[in-house]
Amino acid sequence: MATSTYLSSPNVTVNSISLQDQCHGLTFTRTIEALESTAFGSGSRVYVAGLENSTLSLDLYLSFAASETYATLKNLVGTSTTVSWSASATSPGTATNPTMTLTGAYLEALPYEMALGSLGQISVVFTGGIYSVVEV
Amino acid sequence: MKYEIVSPRIGTPGDTYEPVDGVNVEALVAGGFIIQSPTKAPKGAKTKTDTNEE
Secondary structure (H helix, E strand, O other): OOOOOOOOOOEEEEOOEEOOOOEEEEEEEOOEEEEEOOOOOOOOOOEEEEEEOOEEEEEEEOOOOOOOHHHHHOOOOOEEEEEEEEOOOOOOOEOOEOEEEEEEEEEOOOOEOOOOOOOOEEEEEEEOOEEEEEOO | OOEEEOOOOOOOOOOEEOOOOOOOHHHHHHOOOEEEOOOOOOOOOOOOOOOOOO
8 A cells, every 4th residue: 555654855846936045834725616416306415516716725833034934925915926835746747646736725824922932933824826737 | 937947957157047837936035046147226317418608
């Protein structure tokens, strides 16, 4: 049985900036909205595909240093950008290591907390955009 | 408009940055990841000056 184990090399780029060394978790949910089209005579609910509305959540360490997490994200709030990720940074874009991309994904908020003695972290959510996969 | 890579997170510093579709270039400039390449001033037309004092 083949499985995927994420040890050290998954890659993620936000606005073409690699945040591999700051990211420690990623959740992607591909969503195509369900529009109900149930009509008289149906014995169960029926749906058709609506608009795509996928989300990508990134868990990052929050560094305020130059060229790090905050510098990458601060100017993206309220705008759309391109986000890409792959299970391994080595030879991405292949059948066994596809590169997934959300083009035109919207970043609504940049929420973070600062607590004494804790490591700064931030979770950001990119919403919408066009989903594509490169797996040549 | 040409851009030059500053941060190794994007590529090799000093190389030309080619914007990709969907990438927010203004945010990259504002974040200090790339800079606008300095543009050379266009050369003026050459004019011949007659130095012959006849």
